[in-house]
Amino acid sequence: MEPGPFLWNPLREGLETALKRLLGVYDRVLLLVPFGAHLALAETLRDRHPGRVLLHATPLFGPGLHALYKRAEELLATSQAEEVVRELERVEREGRFYLASGDPETLRRQGWLPPGGGLVLKLGVYALFALEAGRLRMPPLPVPESLVPTALADFWGRAFAGRPTRVYLYMGKGAPASWRQSLHKALKEALHLQKGHLLPLTRDLETKVGSKSLMGFAYPL
Structure with missing residues (x-):
């Protein structure tokens, strides 16, 4: 299956557990993670699964993070994941x-x-x-x-x-x-x-x- 966007909620499950579950379903996962304490773990998991986990770290939160997720969800059906990441970077820069x-x-x-x-x-x-x-x-x-x-x-x-x-x-x-x-x-x-x-x-x-x-x-x- 094509990559799915994943907006992690730390109140629901651990990041490593969530990613293991998703990689059992998707070929690749686009992981949206706000800047902060969990970014180092996200980078470690990306490096552990080369080519399967695309990490987009962002300073946005709340409605900004919601906007990134919806834009990624919209584009992943028709665009390459790397193109989607470039669009998310544009949304952050111009938003x-x-x-x-x-x-x-x-x-x-x-x-x-x-x-x-x-x-x-x-x-x-x-x-x-x-x-x-x-x-x-x-x-x-x-x-x-x-x-x-x-x-x-x-x-x-x-x-x-x-x-x-x-x-x-x-x-x-x-x-x-x-x-x-x-x-x-x-x-x-x-x-x-x-x-x-x-x-x-x-x-x-x-x-x-x-x-x-x-x-x-x-x-x-």
């Missing part, structure tokens, strides 16, 4: 990742809150971060709660200049419910939107960034 959070205590625990930031967030302002070179840019941009959807759409609209765009969003349960409609409207107005996905923020990410958060990744075709 834009943003995090908006209104949870000062969680941001303070992460060391992401600038001096005086807690007071500002309590006044209805969100901290808007951009992911650049694998790190969240500091300090964050303060954005009023009601303008967060428009801010994301405008940033993406200027970056992609009318190109067909795909957007992946993860929203925490504490974020304003009104954002759903606002996001739909703002993205339609600012982008040549080909696809848009809005999903709940996962439990592990909510622990890291707070429930009053919105993560978004968009990339052009």
Whole structure:
């Protein structure tokens, strides 16, 4: 069988166990692994199975990682795995990742809150971060709660200049419910939107960034 994309979830099974299972089904596996503690093990497993495991390490997480997985899944049916990896690299390079959070205590625990930031967030302002070179840019941009959807759409609209765009969003349960409609409207107005996905923020990410958060990744075709 042709290679299948595999987005590993460490909460479900060990990486070595998962890969052994997949290699029993597929000729090759494209392994998507975020930068971090598990990358060294992934590299060891790739070297142990030369030609059968293609490793793509990425700084993206959450909706960015989701976007890579869906793009790989889409292309592997018709493209060589090496071509798919080159496309994933392009998606990372040209895509834009943003995090908006209104949870000062969680941001303070992460060391992401600038001096005086807690007071500002309590006044209805969100901290808007951009992911650049694998790190969240500091300090964050303060954005009023009601303008967060428009801010994301405008940033993406200027970056992609009318190109067909795909957007992946993860929203925490504490974020304003009104954002759903606002996001739909703002993205339609600012982008040549080909696809848009809005999903709940996962439990592990909510622990890291707070429930009053919105993560978004968009990339052009």
